[in-house]
Amino acid sequence: MQPFAWRQGTLHAEDVSVAAIAAEVGTPFYCYSTAKLEAQYLDFAGSLTGLDTIVCYSVKANSNQAVLATLARLGAGADVVSAGEMMRALQAGIPAGRIVFSGVGKTAAELDAALAAGIYQFNVESIPELHALSARAVAGGHTAPVALRVNPDVDAGTHDKISTGREHDKFGIAWADVPGTYAAAAALPGLDVAGVDIHIGSQLTSLDPLATAFGRVADLVRSLRDAGHRIDRIDLGGGLGVDYGNLKASPPRAADYGALARRIVGNLGCTLLFEPGRRIVAEAGILVAAVTYVKESAGRQFVILDAAMNDLMRPALYDSHHEIVPVAQPDKGVALLPVDVVGPVCESTDSFAKDRPLPPLKAGDLVAFQTAGAYGAVMSGTYNTRPLVPEVLVSGHRFAIVRRRMEVADILALDSVPSWVGDASDERRGAAE
Secondary structure (H helix, E strand, O other): OOOEEEEOOEEEEOOEEHHHHHHHHOOOEEEEEHHHHHHHHHHHHHOOOOOOEEEEEEHHHOOOHHHHHHHHHOOOEEEEOOHHHHHHHHHOOOOHHHEEEOOOOOOHHHHHHHHHHOOOEEEEOOHHHHHHHHHHHHHHOOOEEEEEEEEOOOOOOOOHHHEOOOOOOOOOEEHHHHHHHHHHHHOOOOEEEEEEEOOOEOOEOOOHHHHHHHHHHHHHHHHHHHOOOOOOEEEOOOOEOOOOOOOOOOOOOHHHHHHHHHHHHOOOOOEEEEOOOHHHHHHHEEEEEEEEEEEEEOOEEEEEEOOOOOOOOHHHHHOOOOOEEEOEOOOOOOOOEEEEEEOOOOOOOOEEEEEEEEOOOOOOOEEEEOOOOOOOHHHOOOHHHOOOOOEEEEEOOEEEEEEOOOOHHHHHOOOOOOHHHHHHHHHHHHHHO
């Protein structure tokens, strides 16, 4: 389905005019489609029909409570990487028994919180973490369900900054150390070591690296069982890519991904966990911004928006591509001009696109960044004291603000000035007089 399309000359989110939303909430803002969220989740989960599975949506992709509640209603679990994300998932209605806790740096406080909540699984990434979890579990009278995240040394073939399964990456247990780590884990009190976990990277546009990684995991499960370990769950991570408008071929279909998992690990008698994030939410969201100025300089045309790198970090961080479309549908046959689309932040890296062919734009026009539902709002910040922007959820002809616009006063209220700063200022004024 196409959740964002021009109708009667203007971009719509499902059945709501994007311009009408902008008139009410102001720009910039993120907008999410309920129908697309649901369709993407059901497509992914449906590809696994007949298998014993838990689909744990990766909360880091988009952690808005409304998004989480929409997916919880469909039966989604959650993959979290902080106690804060765990609290978001629980508050949105995702049961603790469908939550897995990943990440290389879980603190003692986070381990305690997850143990108290009774989550389904800890994805443990190091021997020091095993010892820390064992100690916290024993201290609290808990038994912690554990899967060890192993590093299969598989290059996902994606951007270097989002690859996680190579031997020099910080994630997981080195392949050569896996047998010894399972033996060490089995000897620790307070742990129930019952699983294997992998995640080789994000935005994968080929199934080949996943096939290699899944095959290594299947062999590992058999060898661990031969060594006497009870392995009854496999977490296969996430990573399925989407088309940001710059792929030469379509990304893998969920059906083909499901068939791959079924063929390689489906006969091992394990509960299979999956952690899709980007695949569920990326295409369900747009970022809407207004043109502030159009500037001509040294033969280049700059379209300066009221959105900036603090609102959408991906282009500055990863050189990521997002299609940009005007909210008002261009006339047929209008000439496209190469422009640089930039933001107002005082950094040269605050640039969304260079030499991007776009129809003529002027101050006040609205544009939409497509495929912005994942790693958009969640990565935003307040650099240059720019408030966080609203998030809107659309369902059919209805829309609701699901994160209000932060005000500058909200940012300033987080700061405090120590009493001695005022005192010192008074003393300096007195000395000057």
